[in-house]
Amino acid sequence: MAGQLSIAKALNDALRKSLEKDPKTVLMGEDIGKLGGVFRITDGLQKDFGEDRVIDSPLAESGIMGTAIGLALRGYRPVVEIQFDGFVYPAFDQIVSQLAKMHARALGHVKMPVTVRIPYAGGIGAVEHHSESHEAYFAHTAGLRVVTPSNAHDAHWMLRQAIESDDPVIFLEPKRRYWDKGEVGATADLALHDARIVRPGTDATLIAYGPMVKVCLEAAAAAEEDGRRLEVVDLRSLSPVDFTTLEESVKRTGRAVVVHEAPVFLGMGAELAARLTERCFYHLEAPVLRVGGYYAPYPPSRVEEAFLPDLDRVLDAVDRALAY
Amino acid sequence: MTVKSTARARKKAAPAVPDTLRATGTDAQPELVQLLTPEGERVEHPDYPLTTTPEELRSLYRDLVLVRRFDGEATALQRQGELGLWASLLGQEAAQVGSGRAMRTGDYAFPTYREHGVAWCRDVDPLNLLGMFRGVNHGGWDPNEKNFHLYTIVIGAQTLHATGYAMGITKDGADDAVIAYFGDGASSQGDVNEAFTFASVYNAPVVFFCQNNQWAISEPTTTQTKIPLYRRASGFGFPGVRVDGNDVLACLAVTRWALDHARSGNGPVLIEAFTYRMGAHTTSDDPTRYRLAEETEAWKAKDPILRLRTLLEKEGLADEEFFTAVDAESEQLGLRVREGVRSMPDPDPTLIFDHVYSEPHALVDEERAEYVEYAASFEAGENH
Numbered sequence: 001m002a003g004q005l006s007i008a009k010a011l012n013d014a015l016r017k018s019l020e021k022d023p024k025t026v027l028m029g030e031d032i033g034k035l036g037g038v039f040r041i042t043d044g045l046q047k048d049f050g051e052d053r054v055i056d057s058p059l060a061e062s063g064i065m066g067t068a069i070g071l072a073l074r075g076y077r078p079v080v081e082i083q084f085d086g087f088v089y090p091a092f093d094q095i096v097s098q099l100a101k102m103h104a105r106a107l108g109h110v111k112m113p114v115t116v117r118i119p120y121a122g123g124i125g126a127v128e129h130h131s132e133s134h135e136a137y138f139a140h141t142a143g144l145r146v147v148t149p150s151n152a153h154d155a156h157w158m159l160r161q162a163i164e165s166d167d168p169v170i171f172l173e174p175k176r177r178y179w180d181k182g183e184v185g186a187t188a189d190l191a192l193h194d195a196r197i198v199r200p201g202t203d204a205t206l207i208a209y210g211p212m213v214k215v216c217l218e219a220a221a222a223a224e225e226d227g228r229r230l231e232v233v234d235l236r237s238l239s240p241v242d243f244t245t246l247e248e249s250v251k252r253t254g255r256a257v258v259v260h261e262a263p264v265f266l267g268m269g270a271e272l273a274a275r276l277t278e279r280c281f282y283h284l285e286a287p288v289l290r291v292g293g294y295y296a297p298y299p300p301s302r303v304e305e306a307f308l309p310d311l312d313r314v315l316d317a318v319d320r321a322l323a324y
Numbered sequence: 325m326t327v328k329s330t331a332r333a334r335k336k337a338a339p340a341v342p343d344t345l346r347a348t349g350t351d352a353q354p355e356l357v358q359l360l361t362p363e364g365e366r367v368e369h370p371d372y373p374l375t376t377t378p379e380e381l382r383s384l385y386r387d388l389v390l391v392r393r394f395d396g397e398a399t400a401l402q403r404q405g406e407l408g409l410w411a412s413l414l415g416q417e418a419a420q421v422g423s424g425r426a427m428r429t430g431d432y433a434f435p436t437y438r439e440h441g442v443a444w445c446r447d448v449d450p451l452n453l454l455g456m457f458r459g460v461n462h463g464g465w466d467p468n469e470k471n472f473h474l475y476t477i478v479i480g481a482q483t484l485h486a487t488g489y490a491m492g493i494t495k496d497g498a499d500d501a502v503i504a505y506f507g508d509g510a511s512s513q514g515d516v517n518e519a520f521t522f523a524s525v526y527n528a529p530v531v532f533f534c535q536n537n538q539w540a541i542s543e544p545t546t547t548q549t550k551i552p553l554y555r556r557a558s559g560f561g562f563p564g565v566r567v568d569g570n571d572v573l574a575c576l577a578v579t580r581w582a583l584d585h586a587r588s589g590n591g592p593v594l595i596e597a598f599t600y601r602m603g604a605h606t607t608s609d610d611p612t613r614y615r616l617a618e619e620t621e622a623w624k625a626k627d628p629i630l631r632l633r634t635l636l637e638k639e640g641l642a643d644e645e646f647f648t649a650v651d652a653e654s655e656q657l658g659l660r661v662r663e664g665v666r667s668m669p670d671p672d673p674t675l676i677f678d679h680v681y682s683e684p685h686a687l688v689d690e691e692r693a694e695y696v697e698y699a700a701s702f703e704a705g706e707n708h
Contacts, residue, residue: 026495052495058525063484063518070488073473076495090514097478098485101462105474108679109466142680142688166682193686240686 004181007149010156011041011117011173013184015079018163019049022077025163028055028064029081029117038083039119039178061087065094068114069102077113079163085120086129092137099168100143111166115159119175120148121211121261123308125301132298133262135210138170139239139271146238147192148172150213152181154196154236157188165192172238174211195242197249201231204255204321207246207272209235212259212309219314230318238268246272247279254285255321259309264292286324291317356566356598359573362626364634366573374577378641384572385636386650387421388629391441393654394450397661398440398457402607406665407457411438415570415602418628419535421445422575423503423597426583430471430500434486437475438535439505446472450657451664460671480506480513483532487519490528490586501529501587503579509540511556512548520560520592529586531579532557532594535569537601542614554596562592569599570628600626673699 005013018025027042033056036043046054057064061082068078082088088095095116102112122131139146145167149155155173162169169192190196198213199220206216213234220230231249235241250256256276258269269290276288291309299307357369376384395413402410413420416438424445427433433442443453452465456475463474476482486504493500510516511534523530534553538545545553557564563585567578575597582593600623604611611620636642677692 058518058521060514060518060521062515063487063522066481066484066515066518067488067491067522070485070490071492072488073467073485074489074492074496076492093478094481094484094515098476098481102474103682104679105462105464106467106679107461107464108682109464110468111682145681145685167685240688243686 003183005152005156005184006179006181007152007155007173008039008041008178010152010182010184011159012043012045014156014159014163015042015045016048018079018160019045019053024075025077025079026053026055026071027079027081028057028068028071030057030059030064030083032056032081037081039175041117041173041178042081061089061091062094065091065099065116069094069098069112072112072114073110077163079115079117082116082118084130085118085132085134088116088118088134095138095144095168095170096141100141102143103167104143112168113163113166114168115162115165115171116168117159117171117173119178120172121174121176122298122304123176123211123261125304127301128298131301131304133260133293135170135172135238135260136262136267139268143168144239145169145193146172147236148174148210148238149236150174150177150198150208150210150234153184154234156184158192158236161188161192172210176211177214180214190236193237193240193242195236195245196234197231197245198234199230199232201229202253203228203230204257204318205231205233205246205249205253206257206259206314206318207233207235208259209238209268210260212261215309215311216259216314219311219318222311223315223318228318228322235268241272241275243275243279246276250276250280250288251283254283255324256280256284256288257291257314257317257321258288259291259314259317261293261308263295264290265295267292286321289317289321356568357574357578358568358571359577360571360631360635362570362631364631364638366635366639369574369577372574372577372581374573376573381632381636382642382646384421384425384576385629385632385642386653387425387441387444388417388572388632389650389654390657391417391421391444392629393658394444394661395440397658398454399603399607401454401662401665402457407454407607408459409457409606409608411457411606412603413438413440415600415623415628416535416537416597417441418572419533419569419575419597419599422572423533423579423595426576426579427503428500428583430498431583432471432473432486432489432500432502433505434473434482434489434502435475435505436479436482436507436510437477438507439475442503442505443472446470448472450661451668454661454665455668458665458668460668461675480510480515480519482506483510483516483519484522486530487523487526487528490523490530490592491526493529494527499587501531501583503531503533503583505533505535507534507540508536508538508545508548508553509543510534511553520556520562520594523592524560524562527589527591529589530592531582531586532592533579534594534596535599536596537569537599539601539605539611539615541605541609542611544615552596554594557592557594562594564594564596566596566598569597570626570631572628572632
């Protein structure tokens with residue numbers, strides 16, 4: 001796959017490859033047919049694979065999720081698109097009470113190979129319910145796998161891996177990065193749940209995922225001008241978490257800052273900080289710090305920049321970590 | 325003039341609703357498809373003809389008796405502390421046996437948690453149903469073995485699974501059909517209404533089988549609906565029919581028709597089986613707090629088993645030997661269930677970790693290892 005692809009195009013291509021590879025793969029969602037989805041991620045797929053495999057659904061998220069479960073029970077491999085993060089809640093019961101628990105309820109007799117794609121997080125100047133980061137709800141639910149790519153290569157390969165998984169996968173797409181371009185390699189170089197060190201460093205570890213990886217990379221570049229070498233780990237998978245990679249990095253640097261858009265309180269950062277503290281206690285020079293959204297509903301877009309972690313807030317946390 | 329009389333005057337002045345727009349079922353009793361009256365008289369219905377051999381009638385009788393016996397045994401086992409809870413089907417045997425026996429082998433049932441009679445018809449081992457009520461699993465049977473899905477406790481959620489499964493049947497080009505079981509309470513759930521929509525627009529071969537047993541725990545059907553439930557179907561664009569849910573023959577005939585309608589590419593059907601929950605919602609419920617004994621007594625006269633027995637006796641289709649044999653078989657079933665439940669072992673606690681995922685998951689694996697080590701530390705201590 002030579003050349004630079006946007007994340008949107010890399011995802012589109014991953015869906016196409018998955019549809020080509022397995023006739024049991026079907027896509028379901030609102031406006032994913034002729035329109036190609038509101039973000040055009042499914043652009044052209046209904047034309048090429050037919051209305052039977054790229055299905056425009058009634059406008060009912062629980063219905064989409066529940067019928068996807070039924071299709072999975074019949075041997076299909078549904079890939080569901082939820083139009084925006086804030087619209088997933090009508091489907092929450094079907095995801096949490098049915099999709100996540102079916103395999104355990106059946107003592108392993110049935111599998112739930114369902115992928116739920118959700119454009120998430122903010123920064124696009126949208127109205128309410130279009131900018132939320134709800135990853136912790138899903139990661140908190142045993143039975144779901146939760147992943148989120150930050151670049152075109154991972155977007156492509158992680159989506160293909162998610163679709164091939166026999167377990168349900170919540171696939172969170174950082175919508176404000178949809179148009180960021182990058183090289184998509186010819187093969188997946190990592191397993192679905194591996195973290196990736198995207199920038200090596202020695203003074204502190206920045207841990208991020210999805211849309212915040214770019215912010216952390218920019219922060220690390222800026223810090224280098226001040227002579228600080230920050231390591232950046234792209235978590236990629238939120239359930240399970242690749243603690244092996246995190247532990248190795250944090251033991252080496254002695255400091256860690258977790259960055260996400262979701263509110264800090266009970267967010268992924270809380271879990272990561274607790275576990276890294278347990279695992280790396282004698283190597284830590286400072287408490288694991290967290291940078292994230294505030295404990296408030298996602299704000300109106302004119303003030304969202306104040307809500308979202310940016311380069312300065314990340315570096316401010318790095319300063320605090322280094323000051324210990 | 326008082327406020328009350330003003331309100332009355334206003335109401336009087338309101339324009340009359342044209343008959344064609346009238347949505348209430350109070351002025352005319354909806355037709356109830358019935359082939360066997362409570363008195364045991366066989367009647368015909370022009371739309372749902374049914375021919376049955378004496379052997380088939382005897383077989384249905386046997387089903388009804390054994391299902392009731394199984395259910396009664398489970399209730400007793402709960403009272404004895406062997407089960408944590410039981411949801412009795414008492415009174416609904418005909419609705420379940422009639423619809424269950426209408427299914428073909430390739431058809432698929434999506435039950436709530438009360439379809440013990442349907443499970444019986446699908447040849448599911450009754451002991452499989454008891455694991456979740458004993459607390460040794462959450463179901464655990466292989467739904468594809470008998471095409472009987474796992475019990476679903478969240479009200480109405482399974483109607484969407486049934487619809488999705490039916491959509492898959494259409495994609496496969498198969499001529500199977502699905503029954504989605506639910507109750508009068510579930511008819512208020514968004515999921516059920518979404519299932520109606522999806523099934524309708526995709527023409528999915530699914531029969532929505534609503535057992536209107538008049539009560540959703542303590543809430544009567546009037547809390548859920550202002551029109552007879554079967555009429556909801558018309559708003560979604562598919563046929564709805566109300567059947568005497570205590571009439572096993574009518575349930576059989578109507579469901580057979582509905583399944584064939586669905587499998588022939590005509591889309592879904594809603595069947596409202598008008599029946600009655602003779603017992604409590606579950607063994608934890610106390611119906612004396614919210615309904616009158618007179619009501620239950622009145623429904624006793626419509627008992628589904630008694631009317632079939634009357635027919636069999638009146639028409640000379642079964643002799644005393646047959647009834648004695650069914651009773652003996654019923655005793656055997658009770659014994660088997662009793663012994664089966666009592667000898668059902670508690671699972672090893674590592675079951676907690678066994679089926680969370682189908683593929684390895686680092687956190688689950690880690691916590692499992694921690695638990696095993698922790699548990700072993702006690703065993704090691706015992707050796708000292």
